[in-house]
Amino acid sequence: MRMQKTIAILVMLLLSATSWAGRIDKGYKALCVFDYFTAKKHFTKALKYNESPGAQGLAIIFYRNDNPFHNYDSALIYIERSIATFDMVKARKKLKYADCGFTKDSLYALRQSISSHFYQEAYATQSVLTLTKFIDRHPWAKEVSEATLLRDSLAFFNAVEVNTSVAFKGFMDLYPNSIYYELAEDNYYDVQFLESTTDGSLESFNEFIKNNPMSPLRPEAENKVFELSTADNTPESNAAFIRNYPENPNVKNAWWRWYQLELSNYSTDVIAFFMDSTEIPFQDELLEDRALFDVTLLPFEKEGKFGYMRNSGEIHINPEYDYGSFFQEGLAIVAKGEKFGFINKRGDLQIACQFESVSDFVNGLSIVEVNGKFGMIDRNGTFVFEAMYEDLGLLSEGLSYAMVAERYGYYNVAGEMVIPHFFDDAYDFKNGIARVEKDGYQGYIDTEGAFIIPAVHETIEWYQDTLLVFSDEGLYGIMNTQAQIYVEPQFTWINPLREGLAVAELEDRIVYLDSVGTIIIDNGFEVFPNYQLKGEFHDGVAVIKKKDEYGRINKEGKMITEPDYENLGLGKAVFPGKKDDLWGLFNAKGKTVVSIQYDGIFSAPNGKYVVKQSDTMGVVDGVGNVLVPVSFDAVEPIKDDLFLVTSNGLVGVYRNEELIVPVRYNQIGLFSEEYLFLNKDGSIAYYDLVNGKLVAVRR
Secondary structure: OHHHHHHHHHHHHHHHHHHHHHHHHHHHHHHHOOOHHHHHHHHHHHOOOOHHHHHHHHHHHHHOOOOOOOOHHHHHHHHHHHHHHHHHOOHHHHHHHHHHOOOHHHHHHHHHHHHHHHHHHHHHHOOHHHHHHHHHHOOOOOOHHHHHHHHHHHHHHHHHHHOOHHHHHHHHHHOOOOOOHHHHHHHHHHHHHHHHOOOOOHHHHHHHHHHOOOOOOHHHHHHHHHHHHOOOOOHHHHHHHHHHOOOOOOHHHHHHHHHHHHOOOOOHHHHHHHHOOOOOOOHHHHHHHHHHOOOOOEEEEEOOEEEEEOOOOOEEEEEEEOEEEEEEOOEEEEEEOOEEEEEEOOOOEEEEEEEOEEOOOEOOEEEEEEOOEEEEEOOOOOEEEEEEEOEEOOOEOOEEEEEEOOEEEEEEOOOOEEEEEEEOEEEEEEOOEEEEEEOOEEEEEEOOOOEEEEEEEOEEEEEEOOEEEEEEOOEEEEEEOOOOEEEEEEEOEEOOOEOOEEEEEEOOEEEEEOOOOOEEEEEEEEOOOOHHHHOOOEOOEEEEEEOOEEEEEOOOOOEEEEEEEOEEOOOOOEEEEEEOOEEEEEEOOOOEEEEEEEOEEEEEHHHEEEEEEOOEEEEEOOOOOEEEEEEEOEEEEEEOOEEEEEEOOEEEEEEOOEEEEEEEEOEEEEOOOOEEEEEEOOEEEEEEOOOOEEEOOOO
16 A cells, blocks of 8 residues: 555656646747747746746746836846756756757856846946946946946046045045046045145144154155245244254255355354254265365366366366356356256255356345246245346345336345335345436435435435435435435536545536535636546545646645646556656656656556557556566556456466466456466466466366
C-alpha cells in the first residue's frame, strides 16, 4: 500500500514538471504571436519552477510598449530576477531555451535596454537627484560614466552658484572621486579664505591662519599679515612685524626692507647697527656691504655690455647690462634692453629692470617712469608714489609736487595728497613755503596749500633766507615771506644777496642793496654786460663800470682799482684787465704782473688763469708762468689744478704743468673727487687722481 502511494506521488511530480516546462514553451510561442495575455499567464505560472526564463519572459512583456502590461519598473525587476537566478537553471534547459533567446548575453542586453530608457528619463530631468538615483539603481549601465559626469557637473555648478565653503565642502564629501573634486577643493579654499577675511582686517587674516593652519592659502594670509602690518612702509613697522610674527615666512623680507629703509641715511653706522643683531638672516650680505662701502666701483664696457671693476682693474661685476651708471648711495642704474633697474655693490639686481627711466637715489628715493607716467620708489622697489603722475619731484621738507591733468598738487611721504591739484607749476618747499604758478603768475603757499603770497607776481625768487625778490610789469622789488613789501618794485633787476650785498639795476645804473633791500652803494656805476656775475662781490671785491671804464670797489663802495680799464675779470690780489684791446694781469695797486699780450684771460680756481692768444689757449699762474702751453684749441678748468685741453677734436688733462692724460680721448669728465672718466672710441677707462695712474679693466 505504501509503495503504491510513493509511485503515485512520483508520477504527479513528473506530470507537474512536464506541465511547468510546457508553460515556458507556450509562453515563448504566445510571445512570438504577440499574445501578451497568454504569454504573461504562462510566464507568471512558470516562475515557481522555471524562475529565470519565466522572469525573462515577463521582463520582455513589461519592456515592450505595444501591450497593456508595459511598465519599465516591472521590466527592470523581472530582468534582474532572471539574471540573479540564471545560474540555477540546469544546463539542458539553458540549451533548450537558448533558441528562444534565453542566454546570459541576451539577459544583459535586455537589462541594458531597460537601463537606457531610465537614463534617457534621468537625462531629460537634468536633476542631480534623478541622475544619482539612476547611477545607484543601474551600476551596470553603459551610461553610468556619462551620467556620473553629468551629475557631477550639475552638482559642481550648483555649488558654484551658491558659492559658499559649505556648498563646496558638501560636494567634496558626496563625490570624492569626481573629476571636479580638485576644482571644488580649490574653490572651497578660495571661498573659505574670502569668507574668513571679508573685512580685510589684520585680525581676520590672523584668525584665518589660526583656524586653518593646513590651508593652501595660508601663505597668502601670511603675506597679507605682512602687507597690512607694514603698510606705512616705515622702519618701525617692519621691526614690529619681526617681533610680533617670528614664524611668518616674511620675516626675512621684513629685515631686508627695514635695512634698506634705514639706508636712506647711507652710512656705515646703519650697517653696523644691523650687524650687531644676531637674529638678522643675512649677516654675510652685511659683511660684504660693509667691506664694499668705501670701495669705488667703476663702470666699464666690453663688447657692448656694461660691468664694474675695482680701481685695480679687476672685474667685480661681469659685463651683462646694456647700460651702467655710477653708484649713488650704494646703488647703480643699469639697463637690460630699454628697461632700467638698480644693482647693489655685491652685484645683485636689487630692483628689477622694469622702468622706462629712473633717477639716481637721493635720500633713499628715486623717481621712476612706467608707461609714460612718473612715480617714486624706495630702495626696496616699493612705490612710495604710484606711477600715475605727469611730473613728480623728490620729497622736500616732507612734501613732493606732482602733476595730474596738467595741474600740480603736493603729497606727503605716505603718498597722501596734502594740497590738491590746482597749480600750473610748482617747486620744492624751502623754509616751509613753496613757489607756485597760477595763470601765468607766481606766488608762495604754505605746507597746507594756503597762499601766503598770492599768485599775482610775474616772478618770485629768494633774496635771502627770509626775503624774496618779486617782479611786476618788469620791475623788481623785495618782500618778506608774509607778503609784506620791504622795497617797492622799482628796479630793473635784483640779484640774490651775496656776501651781505646784492647788485641791482636802477634807472640804467648799478647799485648795491643790503640784507633788507636798502640801497647802501649808489655811486653812479654804469650797467655793463654780465654785471649779474662780475658785478657781484667775490672775496669782498666787485667789478664796476664808470665813464665807460672798468674798475673795482670794496664793500664800502670805495674804489680799490680805479676805472682805467677797457674790461676787467674776477680776482682779488691779482685780476685780469684789458687795455689797448689786449689782456694782462694786474695787482691790487694796478701794477702789471703779466704783460698785456693776450686776446682773453679768464679766472680759474686756485689763482690760475686761462689765456687766449689768437686761436689758441693755455693756462698761466698769477705771475705769468705758463702752466699749460698756449697751443690748444680750447682749455677748460675741471677742478682745482686740473684743466681739460682740446686739440683737433681730442681731449687730454693737465695737472699744473704736467700732462697727466694724453690728448687722445673723445671725452673726459670728472667721475668723482678721485677719478676722471675717460672715453676713447666707446672704450671706457679712468684716471686715478690720488695714485696718478690709468685704470682699465684687465683683459
